[in-house]
Amino acid sequence: MTSLNPADSRPLYQQLAAALRDRITSGDLQPGARFPSEADLASQYDTSRNTVRLALDALRNEGLIVSQQGRGTFVRSAPPTRYYASLTGSRAQRLEAERQRDTFTQQIERQGRTARQVSTVEVVPADAEIARHLNMSAGTTVAVRRRVMYADNEPLQLGDSYYPIDIVQDSKIMNPADVVEGTDQVLEDLGHTPTRYEDEITWRMPTVDEVAKLHLGPGIPLGRLLRTSFDQNDLPIEVYVVLLPGDRHVLLYEVEA
Amino acid sequence: MTSLNPADSRPLYQQLAAALRDRITSGDLQPGARFPSEADLASQYDTSRNTVRLALDALRNEGLIVSQQGRGTFVRSAPPTRYYASLTGSRAQRLEAERQRDTFTQQIERQGRTARQVSTVEVVPADAEIARHLNMSAGTTVAVRRRVMYADNEPLQLGDSYYPIDIVQDSKIMNPADVVEGTDQVLEDLGHTPTRYEDEITWRMPTVDEVAKLHLGPGIPLGRLLRTSFDQNDLPIEVYVVLLPGDRHVLLYEVEA
DNA sequence: AGGTATTTGTTCGTATGTATC
DNA sequence: AGATACATACGAACAAATACC
Numbered sequence: 001m002t003s004l005n006p007a008d009s010r011p012l013y014q015q016l017a018a019a020l021r022d023r024i025t026s027g028d029l030q031p032g033a034r035f036p037s038e039a040d041l042a043s044q045y046d047t048s049r050n051t052v053r054l055a056l057d058a059l060r061n062e063g064l065i066v067s068q069q070g071r072g073t074f075v076r077s078a079p080p081t082r083y084y085a086s087l088t089g090s091r092a093q094r095l096e097a098e099r100q101r102d103t104f105t106q107q108i109e110r111q112g113r114t115a116r117q118v119s120t121v122e123v124v125p126a127d128a129e130i131a132r133h134l135n136m137s138a139g140t141t142v143a144v145r146r147r148v149m150y151a152d153n154e155p156l157q158l159g160d161s162y163y164p165i166d167i168v169q170d171s172k173i174m175n176p177a178d179v180v181e182g183t184d185q186v187l188e189d190l191g192h193t194p195t196r197y198e199d200e201i202t203w204r205m206p207t208v209d210e211v212a213k214l215h216l217g218p219g220i221p222l223g224r225l226l227r228t229s230f231d232q233n234d235l236p237i238e239v240y241v242v243l244l245p246g247d248r249h250v251l252l253y254e255v256e257a
Numbered sequence: 258m259t260s261l262n263p264a265d266s267r268p269l270y271q272q273l274a275a276a277l278r279d280r281i282t283s284g285d286l287q288p289g290a291r292f293p294s295e296a297d298l299a300s301q302y303d304t305s306r307n308t309v310r311l312a313l314d315a316l317r318n319e320g321l322i323v324s325q326q327g328r329g330t331f332v333r334s335a336p337p338t339r340y341y342a343s344l345t346g347s348r349a350q351r352l353e354a355e356r357q358r359d360t361f362t363q364q365i366e367r368q369g370r371t372a373r374q375v376s377t378v379e380v381v382p383a384d385a386e387i388a389r390h391l392n393m394s395a396g397t398t399v400a401v402r403r404r405v406m407y408a409d410n411e412p413l414q415l416g417d418s419y420y421p422i423d424i425v426q427d428s429k430i431m432n433p434a435d436v437v438e439g440t441d442q443v444l445e446d447l448g449h450t451p452t453r454y455e456d457e458i459t460w461r462m463p464t465v466d467e468v469a470k471l472h473l474g475p476g477i478p479l480g481r482l483l484r485t486s487f488d489q490n491d492l493p494i495e496v497y498v499v500l501l502p503g504d505r506h507v508l509l510y511e512v513e514a
Numbered sequence: 515a516g517g518t519a520t521t522t523g524t525t526c527g528t529a530t531g532t533a534t535c
Numbered sequence: 536a537g538a539t540a541c542a543t544a545c546g547a548a549c550a551a552a553t554a555c556c
Contacts, residue, residue: 011524018465037540048526053541061318062462069541070533184514194514201508203460205319205476207278208271219462221478221503246478251458253510257441257451268543294521305545310522326522327552 012047013054019045020055024064024075035065035073063219063247076217103182104159108151116150119176123165130162133228133239141165143174145183148213155214157249159242167192167237184229187238192231194238200226201251206243214245221246269304270311276302277312281321281332292322292330320476320504333474360439361416365408373407376433380422387419390485390496398422400431402440405470412471416499424449424494441486444495449488451495457483458508463500471502478503 010018020041023029036044041052056073059065067073108115122144131138142162149157161183163173172179172186179186184194206214206222216222223244231237244251265272277298280286293301298309313330316322324330365372379401388395399419406414418440420430429436429443436443441451463471463479473479480501488494501508 013524021465039540050527051525054524056541057314062464067541068533070535070539072534072540196514197512199508199510199512201458201480201510202506203478203480203503205478207319208275208315221460221462223458223460223480246460249459251456253456253458253512255454255456255510257453270543296521307546308544311543324522325552326550327520327554329521329553 013051013058016041016045016047016052016055017058020059021062021064024059029075031075031077033075035075037072060218063217066217104147104149104157108156114152116153117147117178118150119145119147119178121145121174121176126162129226130239133226134162134164134236136164143168145173145176157242157244158210158213159240162239162241163237183238187229187231192235192237194229195232196230196234198228198230202226203246206245210243214243216245217247223249223251225251270308270315273298273302273304273309273312274315277316278319278321281316286332288332289334290332292332294329318476320474323474361404361406361414365413370408371410373410374404374435375407376402376404376435378402378431378433383419386483387496390483391419391421391493393421400425402430402433413505414499414501415467415470416497419496419498420494440495444486444488449492449494451486452489453487453491455485455487459483460503463502467500471500473502474504480506480508482508 020029020035029035035041035056038049038052038056041055042049045052056065056067060067064076065073066076104117105115123141124144125139126134126136126142128138130142131140134140134142136142143165145161145163147157147159147161148155149159161173167187167190168174171190173183187194201223203221203223206216206220210216210222214222223246225240225242225244227238227240227242228236229238229240267275277286277292286292292298292313295306295309295313298312299306302309313322313324317324321333322330323333361374362372380398381401382396383391383393383399385395387399388397391397391399393399400422402418402420404414404416404418405412406416418430424444424447425431428447430440444451458480460478460480463473463477467473467479471479480503482497482499482501484495484497484499485493486495486497
């Protein structure tokens with residue numbers, strides 16, 4: 001039995017969480033290292049297993065540790081620098097050759113990984129947010145193309161594209177099959193060339209649903225990028241909403257002063 | 258006593274969390290509305306108070322509800338304070354007049370709020386990440402200007418700016434007092450005009466330290482923007498790292514196709 | 515102002531289930 | 536098969552903050 005001071009104003013489980021957090025940041029418990037078991041901690045710190053669990057909950061919610069039933073609890077290993085994203089940017093690095101494949105597939109394969117997508121297409125009424133960005137009234141019918149994107153068979157992103165129905169009506173976009181040339185190319189062929197994007201980036205905790213779909217560990221927040229595309233007449237032609245797990249993404253932008 | 262099906266494969270507390278989540282998203286429980294008490298929920302759903310607490314923990318960690326001892330539990334109200342960081346962008350909306358005040362003060366006051374900053378300046382060895390972005394070796398001495406930024410006396414952002422020591426040595430930047438004309442102007446006066454920025458955006462859960470400094474509620478993730486500034490010779494002259502609570506910020510970018 | 519009831523926070527104990535070693 | 540470890544669930548008690556009369 002070590003510390004845990006009853007005179008301390010902080011509750012026991014917070015003191016314990018702080019002590020364990022120190023053992024991680026100090027390097028005593030290295031990334032990947034096995035944590036003492038709940039029972040061990042309870043006896044070491046002379047407290048109940050329930051209190052230990054409260055402390056571990058805190059660390060789990062911070063994303064510092066992960067637990068597996070039957071195996072044990074471990075210090076989260078340094079984020080595998082899974083890196084990615086580069087939804088950039090003014091710089092004209094996009095060569096014509098790159099436009100042959102859609103952006104997601106491009107980016108993943110450039111990193112030597114295998115990309116796969118599962119798409120569905122629906123026709124739904126636009127909610128208030130989508131409608132606002134597409135400059136229409138809420139409830140107007142839009143086409144939505146929902147994609148789950150995988151890299152090496154691990155789910156990586158959830159992306160939904162919304163289009164005004166009259167623009168994409170009879171196009172390839174309404175077909176759930178992959179659009180190899182990319183949807184921007186299809187829009188261009190339809191007479192609406194994307195010339196400008198407006199991005200809104202927010203971040204929040206996931207719902208259980210999203211945790212399941214994206215195989216999220218505890219304490220991993222979601223980034224949300226909402227991109228509105230405008231055509232050559234500055235009309236909004238697409239709203240793209242993508243959800244990005246925080247442990248495997250970096251968004252990159254280049255900005256001119 | 259309502260639902261909660263023991264035959265359901267999901268544990269009771271997750272079923273309950275899902276049921277309560279529905280009552281929020283369906284609008285049955287409006288933002289700001291008071292939640293039933295833990296005791297009420299336990300009897301309504303015919304389960305123990307402990308199980309109710311597990312369900313509420315889940316919603317708390319998603320940032321959907323907040324609880325206060327002695328008062329009750331409430332649906333988190335839609336953040337009316339949503340601060341548009343608008344750390345944009347290519348569009349030349351920056352008039353000369355606006356350059357009189359630093360970016361943060363500008364942005365806040367434009368929203369009719371009161372801005373305040375507390376700054377400190379230190380000289381420290383650069384860690385690996387900062388060094389990489391400033392194109393120097395780790396451990397090289399840099400100047401760092403740390404700011405806590407407040408809007409209406411609530412902490413809003415934590416921002417650290419790193420500069421190669423030889424550039425800012427005898428400048429205003431080394432003085433912790435506010436730089437009213439903005440640090441970019443000072444750099445320009447020193448012969449290094451910022452002409453291009455590279456932004457890296459990530460998001461993660463805060464540490465306890467950050468929770469305290471930023472008055473973060475539970476289930477609120479942090480956004481992190483790392484901006485590297487390049488001068489007219491494309492030399493990196495500043496790395497700016499700002500931490501943004503997810504419940505008060507939207508990042509905006511404009512991108513040309 | 516003061517006291518009581520209500521509500522969430524903390525902490526213990528105990529038991530059983532389920533995954534892994 | 537057995538031991539170990541985390542997950543789920545119940546019960547109970549007291550503390551601390553708040554609300555209400």
